[in-house]
Structures are given as structure tokens and as C-alpha cells.
Amino acid sequence: MNAVFQGIGASVRRTEDLRFISGNGNYTDDINRPGQTYTIFKRSDRPHAKITGIDSTAASAMPGVVAIFTAADFAGVGGLPCGWQIHNKDGSPMAEPKHPILADGKVRHVGDPVVMVIAETKQQARDAAEALVIGYEDLPSYSASRDALAAGAAAVHDDAPGNLCYDWHIGDKDATDAAFAKAARVVKLDLLNSRLIANPMEPRSAIGDYDRSGDMHTLYTTSQNPHVIRLLMGAFVLGIPEHKLRVVAPDVGGGFGTKIFHYAEEAAVTWAAAKINRPVKWTSDRSEAFISDAHGRDHDSHAEMALDADNNFLGMRVSTMANLGAYLSTFGPAVPTYLYATLLAGVYKTPAIYCEVKAVFTNTVPVDAYRGAGRPEASFLVERLVDAICHDTGADPVALRRQNFIPRDAFPYQTPVAVQYDSGDYFATLETALKNADYAGFPARKAAAAAKGKLRGIGLSTYLEACGIAPSKLVGQLGARAGLYEVANVRVNPTGSVTVFTGTHSHGQGHETTFAQLVVDQLGVAHNQVQIVHGDTDRIPFGMGTYGSRSLAVGGSAMVKAMDKIILKGRKIAAHLLEASVEDIEFKDGKFSVAGTDRAKTFGEIALTAYVPHNYPIETLEPGLDETAFYDPANFTFPGGCHICEVEIDPDTGVTSVVQFVAVDDVGRVINPMIVEGQIQGGVAQGIGQALLEHAVYDAQGQLLSGSFMDYTMPRADNLSNISVGTENTLCTHNPLGAKGCGEVGAIGSPPAVINAVVNALSAYGVRHMNMPASADKVWNIINGGLRAAAE
Amino acid sequence: MPQVTLTVNGKTSSVEVEARTLLVELLRDKLGLTGTHVGCDTSQCGACVVHIDGNSVKACTMLALQADGTKVTTIEGIAAADGTLHPMQEMFREHHALQCGFCTPGMVMSAIDLVAKNPQGLSEDEIRHGLEGNLCRCTGYHNIVKAIDASQSLMHAKAAE
Ligand code: FES
Ligand code: FES
Numbered sequence: 001m002n003a004v005f006q007g008i009g010a011s012v013r014r015t016e017d018l019r020f021i022s023g024n025g026n027y028t029d030d031i032n033r034p035g036q037t038y039t040i041f042k043r044s045d046r047p048h049a050k051i052t053g054i055d056s057t058a059a060s061a062m063p064g065v066v067a068i069f070t071a072a073d074f075a076g077v078g079g080l081p082c083g084w085q086i087h088n089k090d091g092s093p094m095a096e097p098k099h100p101i102l103a104d105g106k107v108r109h110v111g112d113p114v115v116m117v118i119a120e121t122k123q124q125a126r127d128a129a130e131a132l133v134i135g136y137e138d139l140p141s142y143s144a145s146r147d148a149l150a151a152g153a154a155a156v157h158d159d160a161p162g163n164l165c166y167d168w169h170i171g172d173k174d175a176t177d178a179a180f181a182k183a184a185r186v187v188k189l190d191l192l193n194s195r196l197i198a199n200p201m202e203p204r205s206a207i208g209d210y211d212r213s214g215d216m217h218t219l220y221t222t223s224q225n226p227h228v229i230r231l232l233m234g235a236f237v238l239g240i241p242e243h244k245l246r247v248v249a250p251d252v253g254g255g256f257g258t259k260i261f262h263y264a265e266e267a268a269v270t271w272a273a274a275k276i277n278r279p280v281k282w283t284s285d286r287s288e289a290f291i292s293d294a295h296g297r298d299h300d301s302h303a304e305m306a307l308d309a310d311n312n313f314l315g316m317r318v319s320t321m322a323n324l325g326a327y328l329s330t331f332g333p334a335v336p337t338y339l340y341a342t343l344l345a346g347v348y349k350t351p352a353i354y355c356e357v358k359a360v361f362t363n364t365v366p367v368d369a370y371r372g373a374g375r376p377e378a379s380f381l382v383e384r385l386v387d388a389i390c391h392d393t394g395a396d397p398v399a400l401r402r403q404n405f406i407p408r409d410a411f412p413y414q415t416p417v418a419v420q421y422d423s424g425d426y427f428a429t430l431e432t433a434l435k436n437a438d439y440a441g442f443p444a445r446k447a448a449a450a451a452k453g454k455l456r457g458i459g460l461s462t463y464l465e466a467c468g469i470a471p472s473k474l475v476g477q478l479g480a481r482a483g484l485y486e487v488a489n490v491r492v493n494p495t496g497s498v499t500v501f502t503g504t505h506s507h508g509q510g511h512e513t514t515f516a517q518l519v520v521d522q523l524g525v526a527h528n529q530v531q532i533v534h535g536d537t538d539r540i541p542f543g544m545g546t547y548g549s550r551s552l553a554v555g556g557s558a559m560v561k562a563m564d565k566i567i568l569k570g571r572k573i574a575a576h577l578l579e580a581s582v583e584d585i586e587f588k589d590g591k592f593s594v595a596g597t598d599r600a601k602t603f604g605e606i607a608l609t610a611y612v613p614h615n616y617p618i619e620t621l622e623p624g625l626d627e628t629a630f631y632d633p634a635n636f637t638f639p640g641g642c643h644i645c646e647v648e649i650d651p652d653t654g655v656t657s658v659v660q661f662v663a664v665d666d667v668g669r670v671i672n673p674m675i676v677e678g679q680i681q682g683g684v685a686q687g688i689g690q691a692l693l694e695h696a697v698y699d700a701q702g703q704l705l706s707g708s709f710m711d712y713t714m715p716r717a718d719n720l721s722n723i724s725v726g727t728e729n730t731l732c733t734h735n736p737l738g739a740k741g742c743g744e745v746g747a748i749g750s751p752p753a754v755i756n757a758v759v760n761a762l763s764a765y766g767v768r769h770m771n772m773p774a775s776a777d778k779v780w781n782i783i784n785g786g787l788r789a790a791a792e
Numbered sequence: 793m794p795q796v797t798l799t800v801n802g803k804t805s806s807v808e809v810e811a812r813t814l815l816v817e818l819l820r821d822k823l824g825l826t827g828t829h830v831g832c833d834t835s836q837c838g839a840c841v842v843h844i845d846g847n848s849v850k851a852c853t854m855l856a857l858q859a860d861g862t863k864v865t866t867i868e869g870i871a872a873a874d875g876t877l878h879p880m881q882e883m884f885r886e887h888h889a890l891q892c893g894f895c896t897p898g899m900v901m902s903a904i905d906l907v908a909k910n911p912q913g914l915s916e917d918e919i920r921h922g923l924e925g926n927l928c929r930c931t932g933y934h935n936i937v938k939a940i941d942a943s944q945s946l947m948h949a950k951a952a953e
Contacts, residue, residue: 014885017884017885020893021881021884021885021896022871023868023897029826123810199929200892201894202894251892253895254930286834507892675888678935682932683932685933708832708834715933716923716927716933717919717920717921717937718923720933
């Protein structure tokens with residue numbers, strides 16, 4: 001047995017850290033293939049223009065140039081596919097214009113790739129790209145959904161009239177109208193959810209490699225889901241059958257959603273490597289990442305709540321314009337629909353909800369999932385609306401929330417927006433958060449801050465989200481073009497060590513540690529005897545990857561199922577060795593024993609017997625101890641909780657500092673508390689970033705103003721303070737681990753808590769709502785404008 | 793092509809480079825020391841921090857030729873010869889100060905310099921300000937600050953040995 005407990009519930013220090021702290025990580029850009037060439041993509045510097053000509057004469061003659069490709073060379077190659085089809089209110093499918101690998105006849109956003117230049121070195125490729133001459137004829141361009149939808153706007157795509165991708169709705173309109181008809185009061189709010197850029201610290205990178213002898217294509221890529229890339233790129237873009245295509249996603253330096261999607265560069269390097277019969281490597285610069293990694297959020301919404309005379313929520317109406325950017329990214333259409341509007345009930349028992357969403361093509365970088373993907377947009381809307389109700393009615397933010405919570409005994413709870421919550425206790429997370437934040441002591445702290453000339457505010461959010469994506473049958477009905485199960489292959493080696501091949505992918509989440517803890521717990525093997533393998537389609541049977549906080553709830557459950565099979569087979573082998581019946585064999589603490597006796601075989605002995613089957617029930621049982629399981633979840637999981645933020649505003653500078661942040665979340669079963677805490681802290685930091693600092697801004701000419709780390713304010717250590725994390729867990733009722741997911745709660749729960757705190761701090765200035773980010777200039781102007789108004 | 797001679801992690805190398813080659817390119821592409829990362833093109837992220845003659849420097853912001861004749865230490869060179877980790881590496885692991893690991897080499901190199909240059913000890917606030925040049929997108933910095941704080945006594949005790 002292990003001297004130190006390393007099973008479920010232990011804060012085991014991470015296995016993967018040893019290579020990362022020593023500089024031995026193996027990220028895509030660290031990989032170099034023999035004979036490798038380098039590619040640079042010449043990108044559009046216009047938001048919307050016809051391409052009138054491409055002259056590559058001078059570029060072709062530059063030193064080291066190997067090949068130059070344009071859209072014409074990619075004729076016969078498919079467009080980048082979209083993984084989710086949404087239907088309009090009338091049942092017709094969404095507009096789905098082609099997303100070519102290289103811009104074909106027209107560019108649609110700044111950053112749209114136009115020409116691929118391949119050379120012996122990266123510098124030579126860059127020099128040649130500089131020498132290209134591309135002629136453009138500018139067209140009118142639109143960065144905001146509202147402008148692109150305006151009557152008479154020029155078409156981003158000819159086959160998407162009015163720049164509308166879809167006009168979708170969910171919920172019971174008549175029931176909601178009836179709720180509003182009988183309301184004592186209606187509270188309304190217009191709000192924007194700001195456009196963000198995920199900015200994982202590792203820029204995207206891709207290497208295409210072609211082996212002529214075996215006609216095998218290999219793509220090394222910075223991906224969260226290599227099997228999905230193999231499927232999409234192989235089947236829809238390049239027409240390479242799966243058995244001829246290997247996709248490797250080695251160590252990946254953060255993803256946050258933006259590395260889920262299948263990108264043009266991946267297909268281009270894979271295609272070009274076969275074309276020139278040499279490896280082709282591309283690594284994004286950060287400036288390039290800003291205009292080519294999918295962006296996140298960008299909603300423009302109107303929300304209304306119908307209330308009775310006692311402030312009970314009767315009905316909610318929402319209409320949203322969602323900016324999808326210039327092309328459909330892999331999961332773009334799903335984010336503002338099934339990952340957003342289905343969460344609009346939040347933690348409240350609002351009986352009727354109706355939401356309409358117009359998704360819009362604009363001349364901006366495509367928009368897709370970014371940490372939280374749709375749920376942060378929902379939680380921001382709901383939790384801001386609740387505080388607006390408090391503002392308008394004078395209700396207390398805690399009491400109003402409590403009053404409208406879904407009661408503890410109402411689970412499973414069917415919401416009016418399609419999903420059914422399995423478990424939760426919103427009172428428990430709220431009470432613990434109030435205690436951890438010393439909510440009752442706030443007035444004294446506010447007074448103390450005021451004495452120093454600071455404006456102090458407190459805000460809370462009681463949020464809910466959906467993870468563990470997702471039941472294949474359900475998402476199939478909703479328009480997903482894939483199943484969303486997960487796969488695990490558990491291979492017990494002859495000496496009793498265990499190798500697990502998982503279809504999920506770790507890019508910071510610590511799966512190598514957490515998943516090994518599941519093996520320790522279930523098979524009784526020491527933690528250092530377990531190897532978790534991910535990120536290679538040639539080694540792992542199949543998988544759908546890591547996003548939507550699904551890895552433990554879905555991938556971990558697949559592991560549990562595979563280990564159940566291992567144990568069952570082990571019991572059969574033990575029954576043979578111990579001359580007992582299978583029913584009498586128990587497996588506990590790494591031993592197979594005959595119930596009620598001390599006759600037992602260790603896990604290692606059984607493993608060895610399975611591979612050296614000299615004394616073995618060979619007529620009825622195959623040798624070996626190697627099992628695979630596919631797990632398709634029965635439902636989503638529903639983590640939730642309460643975040644309380646306290647801010648101090650310096651009225652002289654307008655700078656808002658988060659002086660206290662308390663998160664109490666319900667993430668279901670926790671395997672490694674240290675890792676869970678780290679995931680939540682990281683998520684909260686991104687949420688605070690959105691609320692106070694980050695903003696992707698386009699100017700009127702369609703240029704991205706916030707196109708570098710000098711202009712896009714990433715949270716730094718001195719922008720943040722300590723983040724207190726607690727949990728009050730209820731178990732998920734439908735997966736074997738009881739796990740819900742913890743990767744996104746931080747980013748989903750925190751933005752409304754921060755903005756509620758800022759609005760609270762500024763209440764003396766008549767502020768009812770503020771869109772993100774609450775930047776220093778915005779806050780300063782409110783304070784000073786307010787002072788001027790007061791003086792007038 | 794011009795030649796640059798420098799000592800990296802105790803080993804002296806002479807390498808031909810283009811005049812425009814950056815130090816980080818020399819380390820990664822010519823010497824195969826891929827522990828030093830590139831996270832931006834505007835000197836903002838600190839993923840590329842190494843030590844040059846004992847000072848932390850952003851290796852993306854220096855030409856390889858400017859490093860001629862210097863002693864460079866990278867993340868690969870801070871553990872003891874017998875493999876014993878540097879206290880900063882130990883504390884990063886102990887306090888879960890890394891997730892994806894991409895910022896980690898630069899973060900560790902910056903942190904070592906920060907602590908070494910401040911034997912009087914640093915407050916949490918000072919640590920946070922000292923990390924201004926390093927971005928981490930994963931951790932929210934909470935555990936990085938804890939790890940650096942914890943490493944202070946270990947590093948100063950070791951320096952006093
Ligand atoms: S690579 Fe970002 S500062 Fe050097
Ligand atoms: S650990 Fe991922 S960027 Fe810091």
C-alpha cells in the first residue's frame with residue numbers, strides 16, 4: 001500500500017510539473033522534423049475587400065523560397081467545416097457559407113490568410129511574404145452586429161442575406177407573454193458582453209509531415225482535441241482517410257477554448273507537406289494570434305424580467321445579437337444558442353423564459369468558444385438583471401436571490417429552457433460565501449475605505465453553468481454533427497503497472513496527476529506506477545477532447561468503466577487461481593480475495609497471470625488485461641455557486657482594485673483539491689480580466705485596435721490579489737464519479753460579481769449598469785461627470 | 793555570417809548567426825534549448841526570460857550578437873549537476889504555481905533574479921510588482937506569488953551556506 005494517500009481527495013503534487021519546471025516540456029514549436037521548411041501566411045490588412053490580383057513574381061525569386069500557394073492551388077480542397085447546425089425559427093437551416101483555407105476572391109476580416117509562403121527558414125519566408133503584391137478593392141465593412149444587420153448593409157457572404165446566420169429562439173413565447181401580462185412590474189436592462197481574446201500563452205503552431213513510403217500524413221498541432229481535428233480535416237477538408245492521418249497534440253500551453261477549433265493553418269501545412277514532400281512548420285506570432293485565433297463573447301442583448309408585487313420572478317424575455325465574425329468557426333453557432341440560452345434560468349425558479357438570438361456575420365475574426373462559452377454570457381445577463389431589479393425596487397440582493405432560488409427539494413429540476421438540473425444546493429454555496437466574505441462586516445469596511453477617500457463596493461453572483469458535454473443523442477437533436485462521449489483504454493502491463501490512453505487532452509488541467517489518482521483509487525496501484533497518455537491519434541483509440549469542463553465528468557467516467565471491466569476480468573482470473581467461484585471473489589485495496597477468507601492474489605499477480613497464462617482458464621477467457629470503454633453521459637452536469645467580490649475605486653484615477661474575492665463553488669466530487677483550487681483561481685482571474693481590463697476593440701475602419709499585449713490588457717500579478725476558493729459540493733447524480741467539472745466556473749461566476757461590486761461602489765453617482773470592462777477611464781469619467789453634474 | 797561565442801549553462805559554444813537573429817532564436821533553434829519560450833513579439837510576456845551574467849533578461853529583446861562573450865543560464869541550467877532542483881523549481885511544484893507550464897520557465901527565471909536581488913525579503917505586494925514583466929494566463933498568479941514567497945527563506949539560507 002502507499003505510504004502517502006494518493007487516491008481520490010488527495011492534493012497529489014503534479015506529475016507533469018517535473019518536465020515543465022525543468023524546461024523539458026515538449027510543445028509543438030519545440031518539435032522539428034528533418035528537412036523541415038517554414039511557412040508564413042500573408043494576411044489581409046483590410047476588413048472587407050475584393051482581391052483584384054496577387055503578384056508573386058518578386059517573392060518567388062527571393063532566396064530560400066520553396067513554394068507559394070494561393071486559393072487557386074487549394075481548388076478541390078474543402079472549406080473548414082462547422083460542427084454544429086442551428087435552425088431558424090421557421091425550421092430552415094442556418095446560412096452556412098464556405099470558409100476557404102485561403103481567401104478566395106475576397107477577404108472578410110483583417111487577418112484573413114491570403115497567400116501561403118514556404119521557404120527554407122522562417123526569416124526567408126517572412127521576407128518573401130513582404131515582397132508579395134496583393135491588389136484590393138475595398139468594400140464597406142462592419143465590426144458590430146448591429147451595423148451588419150442594418151438595412152442595406154453590404155453582404156459579408158453572398159449566400160447569407162442581410163448578414164444573418166440564423167434567427168433562432170427557445171422557450172415558450174406565449175407563456176412568457178402571459179407572465180408579462182400579469183406582472184406587477186417589469187425590469188429591463190440593455191447589456192453588452194465584451195469581445196475577448198483567449199490568449200493562451202503558447203501561440204498556435206502546426207507542423208505538417210508526409211511519409212511517402214507509407215502514404216502517411218502527420219500533423220503536429222496545438223490542439224485541445226486531436227481526434228476531432230483528424231475527423232474534420234481528414235474527412236471534410238483534405239479527403240485523407242483516418243487510417244492515413246495521424247494528429248499529435250503534444251504539450252499544449254493553454255487553450256481556454258481557442259485551441260478546440262480546426263484552423264486553416266492546420267489544413268494548409270498538412271496539404272502543403274504532401275505537395276512539396278517536405279515537412280512544413282508554422283508558428284504564430286502573437287500579433288498574428290490576435291487576428292487569427294478565434295475570439296470570444298461579443299453579445300448585444302436586451303433582457304426583461306416580469307415580477308409580481310412581492311418580487312417573485314414570473315417570466316424572463318431576452319433578445320440577443322451574437323457576433324459570429326466573418327466565418328463560422330467549428331462550434332461558433334452553438335455558443336450563443338445551446339450553450340447560452342439554455343442557461344438563462346440560472347439558479348432561479350422563473351417559470352417562463354423566452355429567448356431569441358440573431359447570429360450575425362461581420363468583418364471581424366470568427367467568434368467561438370472561450371472559457372465558459374455562452375454560459376458567462378448567460379450568467380452576466382441574469383446576475384446583472386437581478387441586481388438591476390434590486391436597484392429599481394430597493395430589494396436586497398441576497399434576500400431577492402434567496403427568495404427566487406430553486407428550492408433544495410426541487411431536483412431534478414426541469415427549466416423552461418430545455419435542460420434538467422440533476423442536483424445542487426444554491427443556499428449552501430451562498431451561505432458559505434457570505435460567511436467567508438464576512439458580508440455582514442461590509443458596511444464597516446466601506447466606512448473605513450471612505451475615510452481614506454476610496455469608494456468601496458460589494459457584489460455577488462449566484463450563478464449556474466452546464467458542463468460534462470454531452471449526451472450524444474440530445475446534442476444530435478440540437479444540431480451537433482458529432483457524438484460527445486469519451487473513450488478510455490486502460491492497459492494493465494504484465495508487471496502490474498498501468499497505462500491509460502484517454503481521448504481527453506490536458507493543456508494545463510493536470511490530467512496526468514488527477515487521472516492517475518482515479519487508478520490509484522480503483523485499482524490500488526501506486527501513483528508512480530500509472531502513466532496517462534493523451535494527445536496522439538495513433539496511440540489512443542478515439543476521443544472527443546477537452547473543453548466544456550468535460551474531461552473528468554465524461555473522460556474520467558470512461559476510465560471508471562474501463563477499470564470496472566479490468567476488475568471483472570481480474571476476478572475471473574483470481575477465481576481460477578483460488579479455485580473459487582467468480583461471485584465469491586472480492587476486489588479491495590489492490591487484492592482479489594475469496595470473501596470471508598484470507599486467500600488472496602495481489603493485483604500484480606493477476607496481471608502477470610493474464611500475460612503468462614500457464615495456469616489460466618484459457619478455454620473461457622482470453623489472456624491479457626487491457627480494456628476499453630466508451631462513456632456517453634446521460635445528461636449535462638450543472639456546477640454552480642456563489643462569488644462575492646469587493647472592490648475599491650480610487651476616485652482620482654478611476655482605477656478599480658479587487659480587494660477581496662471569495663468563490664464558493666459546487667463542482668461535484670473533487671479528486672485533487674489543489675488542482676481544483678488552481679483551476680478556479682485561474683478562471684476567476686480571467687473573469688476579473690474581462691470585468692476590469694480586457695477588451696478586443698475594432699475601430700470604425702475594421703482594424704483591431706487591441707492587437708498586441710501593449711493594447712490588450714492581460715491581467716498581471718499586480719492587477720490581482722489573492723482569490724479565496726471554497727467548495728460546497730453536491731454530487732452529480734448520473735455519472736459514476738459524481739463529478740461536475742471545475743474548469744470554467746471561475747470565468748462564469750466572477751464577471752457579474754465584479755461588475756455588481758463596481759456598480760455598488762458607484763451607486764452614489766446614479767450608476768445602474770456598466771458594460772465590461774470597468775476600465776479606469778470609464779470609471780473616472782462617471783465619477784467626474786457625476787461631480788460636474790452635481791456641481792451644476 | 794557573423795559568429796557569436798557564448799557560454800550557456802556552463803558550456804561554451806560558437807555559432808554562426810544572421811545579424812538579425814535574436815538570442816531566443818539562437819537558444820531554441822541553434823542550441824536546442826527549447827525550455828526558453830516565445831509568447832509574444834512585443835517584449836510583454838516574459839516567457840523568454842534567461843539570466844545573462846546573473847541578470848534576468850528577455851531573450852526575445854536581445855540580438856544573439858549582443859550576447860557575445862556572456863554567460864547565459866536558461867531554465868535547463870538551474871538544477872544542480874546531480875539533478876537536485878533549484879528551490880524555486882521545488883516551490884513552484886509544491887505550491888501548484890503552474891498549469892500549462894508555458895510561462896513557467898520565464899516565470900522561474902524572473903523569480904530567481906527577483907528573490908536573489910532582494911535579500912532583505914519581499915512582501916506579497918512587492919512580489920506582485922516584481923512579476924510585472926511576466927504574464928501567466930492559467931494560474932491567476934495566486935500560487936505563483938505563494939511559491940516565490942516560500943522560496944525566499946530557502947534561497948537565502950542556501951546563499952548563506
Ligand atoms: S517572448 Fe514575450 S517577452 Fe520575450
Ligand atoms: S501556467 Fe500556463 S501560462 Fe502560466
